[in-house]
Amino acid sequence: MNETSTLAMSHHLKPRCPRDNRIMHYEPEGIRWKDASGKTALLPSYHCNYTGCSVRYDVSNGYFTVILEPDVPYFVEEPATNQVRCPRHGAWLFREVEDLTDRFILRCGVEGCNYVHADPGGIWLRE
DSSP: OOGGGGSOBOSSOOOBOTTTOOBOEEEEEEEEEEOTTSOEEEEEEEEOOSTTOOOEEETTTEEEEEEEOSSSEEEEEOTTTOOOBOTTTOOBEEEEEOTTSSOEEEEEOBTTOOOEEEOOSSOOTTO
């Protein structure tokens, strides 16, 4: 099991979609499926609600899209977006606009963590 899967993700983040820079929205029951024992499993995540966009974010997977396989979802990493992890938690950082500026920063999505990293620039394909 991935260590980050046990970390609580904040419900008050404002991650930007790597495809269109729109603010992504939190979905507490983001992705649902039946596990091997028949129980419903779910993965809370942030989702880009822009028409036709399927990008999601969570601290364990970073930015990704979902392919719905017959039994379980298959997560595909969003190209060139998951580059930096939080040194405190190992969680993938998300991209956010810095307060009162138009610059981007990378921030940890773990509840209560205030780790910020300067946006390394050039890793976002669709600016």
